[in-house]
Amino acid sequence: MDTKTIRFMRRGELISLGNVPPERTLLELLREDLGATGTKEGCGEGDCGACTVVLAEPDGGRLRWRAVNSCIRLAHSIDGMALWTVEDLAAADGALHPAQEAMVRCHGSQCGFCTPGFVMSLFGMYQNHVCRGEPVTRALAQEELSGNLCRCTGYRPILDAAQQMEQLPPARIDEAALLARLQALAGQPTAPSTLAYLAPESLPELLAARAAHPQAQVVAGCTDVGLWVTKQHRQFGQVLDVTRARELRRIEEYPHHVAIGAAVTLTDAFAALVAQRPSLKTFASRFAGLPVRNAGTLGGNIANGSPIGDSMPLLIALDAQLVLMREGGHRHLALEDFYTGYRQTVLAPDELVAWILVPRPQPAEFLRAYKISKRYDDDISAVCLVLRLELQDGAVARIGVGAGGVAATPVRAARTEAFLAGKPWTAETVRAAADVLRGEFQPITDMRASSAYRSQVLGNLLQRFWLESQGTTGINLEQFSLEEVDA
Known part of the structure; x- marks a missing residue:
């Protein structure tokens, strides 16, 4: 079966590649076909970020910039887009892009293996925020660098680099010209629909x-x-x-x-x-x-x-x-x-x-979503529990309970919902409902958690939900923030 020619923009030029198998990844295309070895392979499953690249595509009359993992991205999926790798950022005279220069000035690279991925996430942040006049706060940097792991634990200087980018001489991309070229590319005839x-x-x-x-x-x-x-x-x-x-x-x-x-x-x-x-x-x-x-x-x-x-x-x-x-x-x-x-x-x-x-949410809706995992960030849930509550005159008028990690499929806790319906929303009711919820499923034991742990956590989360519905604070990590202080 024939394969469609992949066409995308890189460094201001149109790249056309034929005979690319449908399952070939973007990382393989970059490293093996284009010799762009600055993009690294780490985990091969989208967890470490070493393979991060940035894609841009037309979106409502402007460009939309996204940092993505090239290791699990199929090469054909970037057809018609613009691509940046870490090799594409420096100017023709060798001057570093602010995302690169900030990493140098803040000593954000140690062993260096993760650095290309971090730089590309910084580049995406630069395009989406700095170029639009938006400040890069510490919280924004921490959120948008998620998915990039540094094995040398150099996160503080990398976060410093994210905030320093806007203080460096600007590096602007002519977005209007690039958008026009991508729109022209999209208007060109495509191959027939009998391809791989x-x-x-x-x-x-x-x-x-x-x-x-x-x-x-x-x-x-x-x-x-x-x-x-x-x-x-x-x-x-x-x-x-x-x-x-x-x-x-x-x-x-x-x-x-x-x-x-x-x-x-x-x-x-x-x-x-x-x-x-x-x-x-x-x-x-x-x-x-x-x-x-x-x-x-x-x-x-x-x-x-x-x-x-x-x-x-x-x-x-x-x-x-x-x-x-x-x-x-x-x-x-x-x-x-x-x-x-x-x-x-x-x-x-x-x-x-x-x-x-x-x-849409109801005016009296109280909603909480809980994710229990070994790592707080960038990890798979051992247990996921989401609860939505509406009260009327102190009793449960409507309740929705969705659970993950406790059965062969994502499930609704129908028995627990039925138990709570119409009952007074009290500590005693919730303690009884927690026992119902713990007994509603028979979770497995695996590398993430034991069956007994998962069952216990289900009931505990329902009790946490009740405490939060009563205004209790300071009982989960979401309500804590770390502040840097000078020694």
Whole structure:
């Protein structure tokens, strides 16, 4: 089967590459095909950040800049975009970019292996904030450098470098000219849809491709399928990429819900949810590192069906619904009804997840999302529990409980919800409900936690939820902040 020619902008020039297998990663393309060995391979699974690059693509009449992991990004997915690696930042005369110069001045590099990834995340920060006149605060730097690990523990000088970039002579990219070139590239004829990597640009075309090629491997952000390539060495005869369908890249507001397209990145999807429910901000920022959230999609996380995917317990607690589409029809169902077993779903061979419908918050809603993991940042949950409560006259009027990491699929704690419905919201009620919740599931023991630990934590989190509903503070890490003091 033929492969589509990949076309992208790099260093102001158009790069065209043919005969690229559909499962080839962007990191392999850079290091092996283009000789761009400044981009490093560390973990090969999107955890360490050594392979970070920056992509830019047109978005509503401007450029959208995203730092992403090249190790789990399929090479074909950057067709039509602009790419920057660490080799592309210095000026023609050798002058360093502020992201590089700041690292030098602040002594932000020790062994140096992680440095290219940090520099690229700094470059993305520079384009998204410094170039738009926005200050880089310590908190912003810490959030946007997430997903980059330094084994020499040199984080303080790297954070210093992030804040010093704006004090250095500016380095400007002519975004208008680049945008025009990318738009012209998008207007050029594309190859026919019989190729190994299919990336339809409209929803009707996508559904037609799904019907015609049910055997194709469906991909979105590839943050999980990419692991199949790097860790399991899988090869795909044909890939169907949903992220180019323009309809599925939208977030639409309605009176009673927000509709999030399946191809919306996790970064944008969580931003929309946080805008409506600010209490979710910390939970959203703990969903992997920023490069993973910049690439991964909400639809992909749901369709993947992992029992430890953090978005599903949240959406279950919020009573979210899915819209599944095929050529000539669609159907709605509650998110918890989408799963039939471990990584198994109700999707027919010609269906795709198209939209996620999330109800708007109610005025009296009290919501908390808890993620328990060995590391606070950039780690997979041992237990995820999300609770949404509405009270009326001191009794439980509505309760939503979504859980992850405690069963073969993400689940709704239906027995616990039924137990709490209509009961007075008291410490005694919650203690009894905690026992119900602990007994509702039979979690496994694995490398992240034992079965007994998971069960105990479920009940403990419900009790924490009750304490927070009573105004108790200072009982979790979200409410603490570290301040630097001079010695």
